[in-house]
Every structure is written in structure tokens, then in C-alpha cells.
Amino acid sequence: MRYPKYLLVFALLLLSIASKAASILIPMDDQQKDHLKSYGIAFWVLNNKEEVDWLLNYRGGSFMMIYNQRLENECKIRGVSYEVLPDARVSAIINQVSDPSVNMDLVKLEKAPKMAVYSPKTKLPWDDAVTLVLKYAEIPYDVVYDEEVIRGDLPKYDWLHLHHEDFTGQFSKFYQPFRSAPWYIEDVDQQEAMAHKLGFKKVSQMKLAVAQHIRDFCAGGGFLFAMCCGADTFDIALAASGTDICESMFDGDSADPDAQSKLDYTQTFAFQNFVLDQNPMSHQFSDIDVTRNRAVDRAHDFFTLFDFSAKWDVVPSMLTQNHDKVIKGFMGLTTAFRESRIKPGVTIMGEMKTANEARYIHGEYGKGQWTFYGGHDPEDYQHQVGDPPTDLSLHPNSPGYRLILNNVLFPAAKKKKQKT
Numbered sequence: 001m002r003y004p005k006y007l008l009v010f011a012l013l014l015l016s017i018a019s020k021a022a023s024i025l026i027p028m029d030d031q032q033k034d035h036l037k038s039y040g041i042a043f044w045v046l047n048n049k050e051e052v053d054w055l056l057n058y059r060g061g062s063f064m065m066i067y068n069q070r071l072e073n074e075c076k077i078r079g080v081s082y083e084v085l086p087d088a089r090v091s092a093i094i095n096q097v098s099d100p101s102v103n104m105d106l107v108k109l110e111k112a113p114k115m116a117v118y119s120p121k122t123k124l125p126w127d128d129a130v131t132l133v134l135k136y137a138e139i140p141y142d143v144v145y146d147e148e149v150i151r152g153d154l155p156k157y158d159w160l161h162l163h164h165e166d167f168t169g170q171f172s173k174f175y176q177p178f179r180s181a182p183w184y185i186e187d188v189d190q191q192e193a194m195a196h197k198l199g200f201k202k203v204s205q206m207k208l209a210v211a212q213h214i215r216d217f218c219a220g221g222g223f224l225f226a227m228c229c230g231a232d233t234f235d236i237a238l239a240a241s242g243t244d245i246c247e248s249m250f251d252g253d254s255a256d257p258d259a260q261s262k263l264d265y266t267q268t269f270a271f272q273n274f275v276l277d278q279n280p281m282s283h284q285f286s287d288i289d290v291t292r293n294r295a296v297d298r299a300h301d302f303f304t305l306f307d308f309s310a311k312w313d314v315v316p317s318m319l320t321q322n323h324d325k326v327i328k329g330f331m332g333l334t335t336a337f338r339e340s341r342i343k344p345g346v347t348i349m350g351e352m353k354t355a356n357e358a359r360y361i362h363g364e365y366g367k368g369q370w371t372f373y374g375g376h377d378p379e380d381y382q383h384q385v386g387d388p389p390t391d392l393s394l395h396p397n398s399p400g401y402r403l404i405l406n407n408v409l410f411p412a413a414k415k416k417k418q419k420t
Helices: 005-021 035-047 069-078 087-098 129-137 146-151 182-197 203-219 229-239 314-319 399-412
Strands: 023-026 052-056 062-066 083-085 105-109 115-118 142-144 159-162 223-227 302-305 326-328 347-352 357-365 368-373
Touching (some): 023 087, 035 052, 035 062, 035 129, 035 399, 052 087, 052 314, 083 087, 087 105, 115 129, 129 223, 129 399, 146 182, 146 203, 159 399, 182 203, 203 368, 229 368, 302 357, 314 347, 314 357, 314 399, 326 399, 368 399
Parallel strands (some): 115 142, 115 159, 159 223
Antiparallel strands (some): 023 062, 052 062, 052 105, 302 326, 302 347, 347 357, 357 368
């Protein structure tokens, strides 16, 4: 049977309209081949001035965006699982997540945040989980360090990650095992040279000034993410701003014997009432970290993510989106945070309740927000100095790394009036 030409033209027009109106869903449940690169697709869409709908608690926190051929091709190139949805299916999903009786919500991501990683320019014998996953997910970022921070560059950025770093000026307390290692000697020399260049007598004074600039960045509306000892040493440095906690092998003179009593916990983001570890031969900075007295074997080392109300507690819901709620643990210079040292008002998003330790916490400071995540590498249980970096192509569905990438996308969210 032959159809009139105008009917064929009309059918083609309808097909074209339907094609343009369709959306792409990137599922983030167990059907996703590469969860980590999926975040890179979402960031790519934002960089192309398009919006992304983040479907909280829908199939593991899936992403949905308007269909175009370039987007579909990008998903294919990066190996990301996707589904092309007709308008009717999109409407059904939106109705489902908007239903007041279900713990789901839709958050619009509008603009790609400008990313910075605080990291040394020189090569050190350890890697950093955040830079590894940003590179793997193909998310662009700039590297800044002490000189750029002191110069006042941070307001150029929306989001800042603190590399494995010691803000107390004790060089990660690596003196005892590594003081004769060429890389350690070189790192000390370079940091001392930079301190003098920037007008400081000691590295500890420079690092304190850097921490204070980062604090001001957050207070002004910036988003801060820190892992491992970058989290607790940041707070320790702020609390110790009025005293000297470094022994002579670190800064040429003795620590203040009354340093503990001079700590000012009102200056910190997350922690209070902690006790310094003033032994320069120890790997620990304070009793914020649980590593030294931890009685948890690897086979039972897990932490659990909290369930938050997607419609009421939007921020922690975004930060805990995952296809698994039980995450395998991993160690670091700072493995996890002692819950008794966490300030009231800080949101604990992941914890091992039986050990009274928090792994993943969040809070606000001024107009900004921060997240601290304990441990060094979510896919390397006990990463040692000199170990090769993790190959994330072997861990494309890592739930521990997903928590990092939740923080990367979080600043892109359209600001909503908080209900709590």
C-alpha cells in the first residue's frame, strides 16, 4: 500500500521532533559499566553549557540530560552505559522521583565548577586518589600550591581539593623512617626555599598562612574537599595558630611545651578537644585519627553510608549517592576520625559504628561547604610510600571513588532553599 507523500513527510517530521525531544539516561546502578567515567560525561555536558538532571536515589543516583548525537557518541567513546529515553519515559521518571512518598528527588546541575587541586609540582613517592580519579574521569582541573594560594588565586575557583598534605609543617611526620631518603631531603629543601621566598621564616608559618587562605576561600563560598591527613592537619594547623607545635628537626627550634593548652578549637572546621601527638618520631598528628589503636582486621573493615532524605537533606543525599551503601575500608596517614573529637553540627555521612569512627563527614563554614574523607586510596587498602598508583581501569565501578566524584559535581547544583 502506498501512502501519500505528505504523510511520509509528516511522519519523518514527527520522528525528528521525537528524536530531538528524547533524553539520555546514564544509569548509576549495577547496570553501569563505568561509574567513574559517568561523572566525566556529566561534567562534559556541563562544560558544553547544557544542564544535567541528577536523579537522587533513582537507580543509584543516575544522570539524565537532553539527547544529542555528540553526547551519545561521547558515551560510546568513553565506555559509559546509557539509555535513550522517549519523552513519555522521561515524564514518568520525573513523576516518580517527585512523588512525596518516595525518597528520591531531582537536582539540576547547571554549570561546571572551576576545579583546583592543591598539590606540589614536584614528584613525590605517593599518589593522590583525587587527581587519579579526575584524570580517569577526564575532568579538567588546575594545580595550585603554596605560591598560588598566598598570591590570592583561590577566588578564581569554585572547588578545591587538598592533596595528601601536612599543614602543620612537620613534613607528614616522615622524619623517623625517611629522613635519609633523597626525596624527603629534597622536599624539605624545596619547601623551606618556598617559605623564605614568600617571606616566612619557617615552613610551619607558611603552611598556616596557606590554611588560613583556604579557610577564607571556604568562608567566601568555596567548596573544600580533603582526604587523609589533609583533613585533620588542616584543622590542627588552624587550632595551633597561636603556638609552635613543631620540634627542632622540623623548624630549627623546640616546640612550645604548653602548646596543647594553647590550642584554639574555635578556629577549626570539624574537630575539637583533640590531643596532639607531640612525639616527632610518631606517624600520628593527634588523637583525631584512629589508626594507631585501631582493632579492625582487613576482612571486616567496612563503613556504612547514611540514608538521608533526598527531598529534605539534599546536600548529604548528593554526597552519598552510590550503588553500594557498605563501602570497604582503606587506610592512610589519617584512616578515619574519632567520633568523640567531631564537633556538634558536623554531618557524619559514613561511619563504622562498632568502632566509633567516622570516615566521611561534611559541614558548612561561612558561605561555603567542606567535606573530609579519611584514608588514602579507596582501592588500595594500605598504600605504602613508593607503591605504584592505582590503575582505575581495573576499578571502574569503585563505590569508594564515587564518593570523591559526588563532591566534584556537588558545586554544580542549582541552589535550593534549604528545608532544614
